Amino acid sequence: xxxxxxxxxxxxxxxxxxxxxxxxxxxxxxxxxxxxxxxxxxxxxxxxxxxxxxxxxxxxxxxxxxxxxxxxxxxxxxxxxxxxxxxxxxxxxxxxxxxxxxxxxxxxxxxxxxxxxxxxxxxxxxxxxxxxxxxxxxxxxxxxxxxxxxxxxxxxxxx
Numbered sequence: 189x190x191x192x193x194x195x196x197x198x199x200x201x202x203x204x205x206x207x208x209x210x211x212x213x214x215x216x217x218x219x220x221x222x223x224x225x226x227x228x229x230x231x232x233x234x235x236x237x238x239x240x241x242x243x244x245x246x247x248x249x250x251x252x253x254x255x256x257x258x259x260x261x262x263x264x265x266x267x268x269x270x271x272x273x274x275x276x277x278x279x280x281x282x283x284x285x286x287x288x289x290x291x292x293x294x295x296x297x298x299x300x301x302x303x304x305x306x307x308x309x310x311x312x313x314x315x316x317x318x319x320x321x322x323x324x325x326x327x328x329x330x331x332x333x334x335x336x337x338x339x340x341x342x343x344x345x346x347x
């Protein structure tokens with residue numbers, strides 16, 4: 189009897205292991221798309237927050253440093269420590285912040301501005317965003333790595 193127990197090996201059979209791998213694969217195929225959608229939504233919420241921040245900082249800059257109606261670009265805002273340097277440098281796909289590329293267009297007369305955000309790839313977001321002097325956030329169709337330079341063509345966000 190001891191000999192029978194010694195010959196019997198303990199462990200899992202190949203079929204049992206294949207069944208476990210198949211179950212894990214099915215669970216992963218259900219969970220991964222939801223995880224990616226949640227990440228895109230998080231990136232978009234961060235981009236909206238970034239555009240709101242740029243609008244608020246521009247108004248603070250104008251009231252603090254501007255003579256009359258004057259706005260500043262990302263470099264000036266970063267040098268005055270009004271925005272983070274990583275946020276100011278997120279103007280290229282390589283330096284994207286939370287999957288979004290930002291721009292801040294200030295015309296030569298510095299009488300207005302347009303802050304824009306675009307996803308660095310189609311996997312990091314599905315919409316572009318912008319805001320201008322009044323501070324309204326606009327939603328634009330997807331244009332990967334190309335932030336809007338004006339609010340025209342966008343629709344105001346309702347919430």
